[in-house]
Amino acid sequence: MSKEKNEYEAGISSSYNSKELLKNTLLLGIIATAGAFFTWWIMIMIYTDGLNINVEVPIEVMYIIFIIAYGIFGALIVLTYIYNTAYIKNFTYKISEDHIIIIHGVLTKIVATIPYSRIQNINIVNGVFDRMFKTFTVKIETAGSSAAAASAKSGHIKPEGYIPGLKDPFIIEKKIKEMMTKYSAVPSGLEDKIFKPEELAFDNFISYILSKMREGEKLKTFITELREKANLSASQLAEKVGVPIQTINYLTEGRYNPSLALAYKIAEVLHCKIEDLFKLV
């Protein structure tokens, strides 16, 4: 507990429950409807062909089948809701100096400790349902874990570090970055020589955060002016550079931060310097 100052602790948003509810409603709804129709069909088969009697199956039977199917469906949805409420209540994660701790589980409680040195990559996922409720899922993949190996094969099993239903994943990023700055304090002079693998993995994540922070930076472009001077149309320029015309359009609108290689290519085609072509505002 002495490290309390250096820890960040938080839970997940209740939007996770709504998201899971919608997801499960859709999924179970489809299964229930399909199941009811299938049972109805089987009934008809048995009545008419199987027993070789030509009897009309009363429509009431169909009603009963559907009532049962949707009854099960409703019960499952209620259970899902109760389960996820408990899941959210029990879910906490801590970001401390050298590891992330994730505590979760409804019936079985799990405390997962992931040292930074084992983190291979961190993915921030924003799926279809996530987008509806404006939440994010952070997936932390670790080196050599059985869960990671299994999930690599099937693609379904959750990775070792799994934090769903986050309203603002960037708070986590910020916190981890803070820890990272402390953690990566290498004696000066040595820092160029020492390059720890654990830093490498973490560095990837930091790059992502920093790139997000830099998004406000804008480039002013003079492509249109220089292109007209060179007597080229936008499509001709795109063709000469070897990119789709949309890329050129995005660039001129300043909506896209090109790579240096692309900037060089355009500069080469227009016979000018990169500094004449773009300006950082």
Place this chain on the structure above:
Amino acid sequence: MKFKKKISSRIRQFREEMDLSQLELAKLVGVSRQTIYYLERGSYNPSLTISFKISEILKKPIHEIFYQEPIIKDILEGKSLSEIREVAEVAGLNLEKLASLSEMDNEQLTKAFKEETITKIAIALGAEFKDFFENL
């Protein structure tokens, strides 16, 4: 036909001139140290905003910091003399001519070496024609 190019950088040289460590430069630019490390190794194509930031901090124009070289030149420069000799033998080329390749700039290179010759060198290096040329 155009040579495929790779971006190399003189960040390390300029950074050391200014007495900056990788981490210090990274903080000034607002990127991670790994990014600077990869940029110095030349194994990363930076975004233009980062390039501008770096050029601003190192007080050098972009084309001085980042320069483009045909990939073939880059690969040959990384080879030892005995390896180059081997490549010359397999490609059936004069060793001096092959060695002179690394001192030429892009224009000279295009004039001095025909496509067939480069293809031969590519095969000797265990690569393909398309690895060294842009397909237009």
